[in-house]
Amino acid sequence: PPQVSSKKTLSPDHPCQRFVLYYHDILFDGTDGANATSARATNPTKLGNNSDFGMLVVFDDPVTRDQHLVSPPVARAQGFYFYNKKEYHSAWFAYTLVFNSSEHKGTLNIMGADLMADKTRDLSVVGGTGDFFMNRGIATFQTEEVEGSKYFRLKMDIKLYDC
Template identity: 45%
Template sequence: MASNSWGFLSFFMVLVVTSAYPIKTKQYKPCKHLVLYFHDIIYNGMNKENATSAIVAAPQGANLTILASQFHFGNIAVFDDPITLDNNLHSKPVGRAQGMYLYDTKNTYTAWLGFSFVFNSTDYYQ
């Protein structure tokens, strides 16, 4: 009888210890792979109805409707572009890309870009 009690007590202690420290399982978080297109139409002095971006700063003496020089050095533009799921500008937008870019090198074509995406719905949340 004593060995039976000892076995039950051992089993009970193992059960208590294992339930006190649950095994951590890595929680699966679903990933989304999004392919998005944002369409940038720069204001050229004549397309104000269709323009989604405009030059707001340029080198001294430069025109604010035409990008400066070969590499556009010194230009700063802001944009509010439609985001679509394909490369067709006339597709239904799923959101907007809003931000700015500036051309920062004299002898090669480079740009610094800062923007955020604003979605129209919660379909792409998480």
């Protein structure tokens, strides 16, 4: 008879690989093209309370090992987010971490809700390529710094369980 899918043996506390990365987003304001790493592809809609509902941002953001924007990037984060709450700022992300260093070559593909009202929030690592061939896992976001609509930094704690 067909088998019921097997019980999961993965434990959240025991990833087979883990790394903490910092994501830096510098939103284009129309004049700072040299520094900006992301831009609005759509304007906010008129729905909601100054929460930018519907504003979609495309990014090619540097990712560093420590918190410093000026540190050498160990990866790029390429993808998009948009705001999707009426009441307050909250976002949804889909993106690829692109590694191209002596340490790692390959990509991790990530998607999920960035529930900004929560201190930490979990997104899904849904696939990987190259050194991360067929990996899956969890990316835990934490906002580290926000400078108006100009800059924000996220801590991304990447845990892989399917290495």
